[in-house]
Amino acid sequence: MTLPAAAIDEWYPVAMAPDRPLRPDQETTLLGERVRVLLDGQEPRVEANDGRNLPVIVRHGHVWTSLGAPKHDLFAIPEGEQPGRRLVECGAIRVRCSPLRAVENFLDIAHFPFVHTDILGSEPHTEVNRYEVRIREEVDEVWATKVTFYQPQAAKSAQGGITTEYMYRVPHPTCSVLYKTCPPRPGEWDIITLFVQPLEEDLCQVWPWMALFDDQTPQADLIQFQQMIFLQDRSILENQIPRLLPLDPGMEMPTRADLTSVAYRRWLKKRGYHYGAQLVAA
Amino acid sequence: MASVCGTLEVAVWRSASGRVAAWVDRCPHRGMRLSHGFVRGEMLSCIYHGWRFDGAGRCRKIPAHPDLDPPETIRTQSLACLDAQGVIWIASEAPAVAPPDLGNVVPLRSLTFEAGIDAVAAMTGEVPDRSLLRLDAHGPVPPLVLLLQALGPGRSAVHALAAPTGTGALVAASRALEDFRRRTEAQGIAA
Amino acid sequence: MRPTLYDYVLSPSCYKARLMAALVGSELESVAVDFHPGGDHRKPEFLMLNPAGTLPVLTHGGLILTETTAMLVYLVRLAGRCEWLGGEDPASAARVQQWLAFSARLTASLGLARLHDMLGRPADIDAARWAGTLCLRELESALVENRLLGEDFLAGNAPTVADVACFPYVMLAPDGGVSLDPYPAIRAWTRRIRALPGFVEMPGIHRLHDLRPEPGEAEAAA
Ligand code: FES
Numbered sequence: 001m002t003l004p005a006a007a008i009d010e011w012y013p014v015a016m017a018p019d020r021p022l023r024p025d026q027e028t029t030l031l032g033e034r035v036r037v038l039l040d041g042q043e044p045r046v047e048a049n050d051g052r053n054l055p056v057i058v059r060h061g062h063v064w065t066s067l068g069a070p071k072h073d074l075f076a077i078p079e080g081e082q083p084g085r086r087l088v089e090c091g092a093i094r095v096r097c098s099p100l101r102a103v104e105n106f107l108d109i110a111h112f113p114f115v116h117t118d119i120l121g122s123e124p125h126t127e128v129n130r131y132e133v134r135i136r137e138e139v140d141e142v143w144a145t146k147v148t149f150y151q152p153q154a155a156k157s158a159q160g161g162i163t164t165e166y167m168y169r170v171p172h173p174t175c176s177v178l179y180k181t182c183p184p185r186p187g188e189w190d191i192i193t194l195f196v197q198p199l200e201e202d203l204c205q206v207w208p209w210m211a212l213f214d215d216q217t218p219q220a221d222l223i224q225f226q227q228m229i230f231l232q233d234r235s236i237l238e239n240q241i242p243r244l245l246p247l248d249p250g251m252e253m254p255t256r257a258d259l260t261s262v263a264y265r266r267w268l269k270k271r272g273y274h275y276g277a278q279l280v281a282a
Numbered sequence: 283m284a285s286v287c288g289t290l291e292v293a294v295w296r297s298a299s300g301r302v303a304a305w306v307d308r309c310p311h312r313g314m315r316l317s318h319g320f321v322r323g324e325m326l327s328c329i330y331h332g333w334r335f336d337g338a339g340r341c342r343k344i345p346a347h348p349d350l351d352p353p354e355t356i357r358t359q360s361l362a363c364l365d366a367q368g369v370i371w372i373a374s375e376a377p378a379v380a381p382p383d384l385g386n387v388v389p390l391r392s393l394t395f396e397a398g399i400d401a402v403a404a405m406t407g408e409v410p411d412r413s414l415l416r417l418d419a420h421g422p423v424p425p426l427v428l429l430l431q432a433l434g435p436g437r438s439a440v441h442a443l444a445a446p447t448g449t450g451a452l453v454a455a456s457r458a459l460e461d462f463r464r465r466t467e468a469q470g471i472a473a
Numbered sequence: 474m475r476p477t478l479y480d481y482v483l484s485p486s487c488y489k490a491r492l493m494a495a496l497v498g499s500e501l502e503s504v505a506v507d508f509h510p511g512g513d514h515r516k517p518e519f520l521m522l523n524p525a526g527t528l529p530v531l532t533h534g535g536l537i538l539t540e541t542t543a544m545l546v547y548l549v550r551l552a553g554r555c556e557w558l559g560g561e562d563p564a565s566a567a568r569v570q571q572w573l574a575f576s577a578r579l580t581a582s583l584g585l586a587r588l589h590d591m592l593g594r595p596a597d598i599d600a601a602r603w604a605g606t607l608c609l610r611e612l613e614s615a616l617v618e619n620r621l622l623g624e625d626f627l628a629g630n631a632p633t634v635a636d637v638a639c640f641p642y643v644m645l646a647p648d649g650g651v652s653l654d655p656y657p658a659i660r661a662w663t664r665r666i667r668a669l670p671g672f673v674e675m676p677g678i679h680r681l682h683d684l685r686p687e688p689g690e691a692e693a694a695a
């Protein structure tokens with residue numbers, strides 16, 4: 001299959017940034033092509049299958065590359081630079097699903113009581129209140145704001161249930177940034193991101209990354225909290241039919257709680273980003 | 283539980299009162315397999331967002347909007363489904379004929395074979411060699427009824443029923459079925 | 474003083490110890506070890522504790538345990554809940570041991586497939602899945618036979634350490650691309666375990682929501 005330019009000329013995460021000791025070269029896959037990440041102590045390099053050197057950006061704790069020639073810079077997360085934040089890379093988890101389904105799941109709160117039971121949600125607190133969604137044309141990003149949900153244990157640092165406020169941002173077809181009430185620092189937002197590396201149309205690797213105000217919890221606990229949450233989603237993601245995300249309405253039925261997902265699908269379609277998507281209703 | 287009907291993937295479930303239903307294994311909301319759902323009373327809920335469906339497949343509750351009465355158009359895709367003689371029968375459309383009378387048998391077990399349904403059928407004539415099976419507790423293998431279900435190319439399910447008999451004989455029958463599976467699969471590898 | 478578990482949340486072996494403790498009603502002190510992506514279980518400090526570099530490790534006073542099945546026995550005896558060790562007659566005791574040994578084969582097959590599919594560890598994935606399938610077939614047949622004899626669990630009519638040792642890798646087989654659809658007796662057994670008082674989940678094993686009444690409805694489950 002020939003890949004659409006929208007997918008080729010885009011940045012994707014392929015490894016954690018080598019801030020720690022040297023790591024061996026890593027073979028991985030991007031959009032169905034084998035690539036090699038060289039972390040030999042210099043600046044990280046990425047080589048395509050044919051030996052070509054691919055463009056590289058090191059940002060948000062990860063090494064990003066592209067099979068094509070992106071005309072745009074990789075999105076920024078300005079709040080992530082604030083002093084006092086803990087930056088937490090969580091490593092890659094592989095999932096047998098479309099990269100777009102992985103992002104859509106990340107944007108969804110209605111599943112909390114059933115999939116993240118007694119952590120991010122619990123019955124009978126299942127209601128999704130009205131929130132606001134729009135495509136910010138000036139930056140070409142999807143934003144959902146004023147999202148609120150009752151959570152029994154919203155974060156590793158949370159004691160007991162609270163109503164958490166969220167903002168979701170989709171600055172990239174396979175990446176999303178979540179801004180979330182920060183229990184130890186009212187007025188600030190914790191940042192939790194999901195960076196998805198498309199291996200194939202129905203196979204991906206997610207690289208969760210966090211920038212938190214939390215100087216108490218050990219690093220391993222923070223990582224494991226996030227991995228726990230994501231692993232609860234994994235068995236859902238591997239069992240959605242069809243595997244590819246349907247972009248045309250008709251096949252799946254959204255409600256008001258799914259406004260973010262609806263906007264995300266519309267935005268993908270408008271950008272012509274079809275890698276991992278299904279266009280015609282089956 | 284998950285099953286297959288022709289090329290359709292199917293979710294089969296039983297309500298608290300014992301009613302069975304078979305639906306296409308895909309939630310109308312976001313495509314989650316309904317066979318991963320949970321049953322409370324007479325309804326099945328999808329595991330992803332908890333949409334709740336009655337026995338007829340109509341959506342009765344969307345937990346994200348507890349006050350909303352879901353429109354009648356939200357429903358699962360139902361298949362014909364019948365519970366008879368301890369066997370659940372499904373069909374994409376209700377057939378004109380009833381399932382066959384199986385005689386005086388009780389369900390023993392279901393096994394999946396890595397072999398197509400024709401290969402399994404072709405092997406049913408073979409008599410197992412039981413010369414190695416010398417466990418006193420096991421009696422002779424009782425007469426079995428085997429129902430074959432195609433799960434896809436090179437895969438099938440065998441639902442075995444046995445004439446009512448002692449526990450030892452049923453255990454022997456279960457072991458004989460495994461032997462039958464091993465020989466059937468070996469045949470496929472040899473071919 | 475409570476026993477300390479050196480723990481990784483995604484490890485089914487660590488989960489065995491957490492589950493056992495929960496089922497016998499005791500509590501553990503948990504120390505998270507960054508297995509992935511950090512690889513801290515291979516670092517010198519951890520190897521001082523467990524030269525094999527495996528998780529979990531259970532310590533209590535001067536005692537250091539590195540084998541999961543030993544931890545299960547220890548936690549049961551510590552809580553004085555010896556019914557979890559099974560019957561004392563020769564056959565019952567041997568059946569428990571049989572399944573404890575069998576659980577190692579589950580780790581080597583289904584566990585390997587899961588590490589491959591989830592964390593990208595190298596493996597001959599087809600071989601691992603097929604070895605796992607053979608294990609599941611054995612388990613399914615044993616559970617069918619047990620049911621014919623009127624027994625609900627692996628070593629008799631009550632759950633034992635054998636069930637706790639085998640349950641996690643079986644329940645998480647789909648994580649490694651091995652479906653449980655072909656095994657009705659196994660699925661029924663996992664539901665019995667998930668319904669035990671004190672049962673706790675790990676990521677990848679969902680809450681058995683069936684057991685709770687529907688909010689807003691009178692105790693329909695009763
Ligand atoms: S996918 Fe079934 S309720 Fe959302």
Ligand SMILES: [Fe+2]
Nearest residue numbers: 105111115233
């Ligand atoms: Fe989730």
